[in-house]
Amino acid sequence: MKKKGYGFHAGGNGTKKNLQFVGVNGGYETTSSEDTSCEDSPSDGDVESEMERRADDLEPTQAEAGGESEGFCPTTDLQKYFPFRCKPSEDFLADCQLLSKHLSEIRTTSDKHLRHVLSTVCQEWFRVSSHKSSSPEVVAAYLKALGAIQPQLLAMVVNLADRNGNTALHYSVSHSNFPIAKLLLDTGVCRPDLQNRAGYTAVMLTPLAAAETGQDMEVVMKLLKEGDVNLRAAQGGQTALMLGVSHERDDMVRALLSCQADVNLQDEEGTTALMVACRQGNVDIVRLLLAQPGCQVGLTDKGGNSALSLARRGDIAALLRAHAEQSPSLSA
Numbered sequence: 001m002k003k004k005g006y007g008f009h010a011g012g013n014g015t016k017k018n019l020q021f022v023g024v025n026g027g028y029e030t031t032s033s034e035d036t037s038c039e040d041s042p043s044d045g046d047v048e049s050e051m052e053r054r055a056d057d058l059e060p061t062q063a064e065a066g067g068e069s070e071g072f073c074p075t076t077d078l079q080k081y082f083p084f085r086c087k088p089s090e091d092f093l094a095d096c097q098l099l100s101k102h103l104s105e106i107r108t109t110s111d112k113h114l115r116h117v118l119s120t121v122c123q124e125w126f127r128v129s130s131h132k133s134s135s136p137e138v139v140a141a142y143l144k145a146l147g148a149i150q151p152q153l154l155a156m157v158v159n160l161a162d163r164n165g166n167t168a169l170h171y172s173v174s175h176s177n178f179p180i181a182k183l184l185l186d187t188g189v190c191r192p193d194l195q196n197r198a199g200y201t202a203v204m205l206t207p208l209a210a211a212e213t214g215q216d217m218e219v220v221m222k223l224l225k226e227g228d229v230n231l232r233a234a235q236g237g238q239t240a241l242m243l244g245v246s247h248e249r250d251d252m253v254r255a256l257l258s259c260q261a262d263v264n265l266q267d268e269e270g271t272t273a274l275m276v277a278c279r280q281g282n283v284d285i286v287r288l289l290l291a292q293p294g295c296q297v298g299l300t301d302k303g304g305n306s307a308l309s310l311a312r313r314g315d316i317a318a319l320l321r322a323h324a325e326q327s328p329s330l331s332a
Contacts, residue, residue, distance in 0.1 A: 038122035038162050087141045088124075093149070095121050096157075100150040122160050129180060130171035136179035143187060155189035165196030169223075173202045176210040178219040185222055192227035199234025203227040207244035207252045217255070224259040237267035245273045245289075248282055253289075263292045270301030278311040278320070286316050290323050297324050 095117045146154040172181040184190045211217045241261040244252040277285040311317040
């Protein structure tokens, strides 16, 4: 049986990548028509290469720290070419003041000037918040300034989506920029369940996030608790747990399970997280899943395959049989 890969299909070149959320085929819409979106994606290539790299190598690469110059924050290599001021410019604040007076109509307005102002604010927000090298200090300054203008404006900007439906939270998680992810969540207005055009939320990107420290993991847990860990993607119906299992991220699988991820959910082909783990031969993750109350080993996919029939290792098959004997009602 051909091994099924859990991944995203790229949107223009026909290639397949393990986890990519920016290249989305047309025809998929965001789940809420109320979300404000921007036409231009700020860093498509940057995020594509980052997600492709993480699919092959989960070890993070550290950007070299740059120097400081008067009026600017500490920079990374990218910021040497695109320096971000530590506080919003007067022009940006003026544009935000204007938008704050037209929030009720901003999504439907035909006013070209308002649309241009929204586009300008959107591009600046993504430029500041959504690169791998984005500075938490700069983002914090922008969030403070936006909140001072109007709380509703802050909510709108924090949840802005680019043309592929990705928000700053999508980008910060994909880049493992947890300090920025925490800032966004701490606003109290960030919507972690917003899905991009393929139906993926920021929660679904955590399986490839490199949580290196206890503080990073605290942010991951905060995201998983505030978001819905059991949402399924529009393309294929995978859940965050299935993606975590398929990428053999034991730490993220544990985190998801601790936040009530449902082990028995099935994707569009009827595959469960347990089936994925059995097919991949990951005995440690199989044990994690079987330890969850109510884990059903007898579920079958659309091809009639069960976790046991997909098990490639004898020790995993033995675990499944033992579980079935102990919980016969869950093996039917």
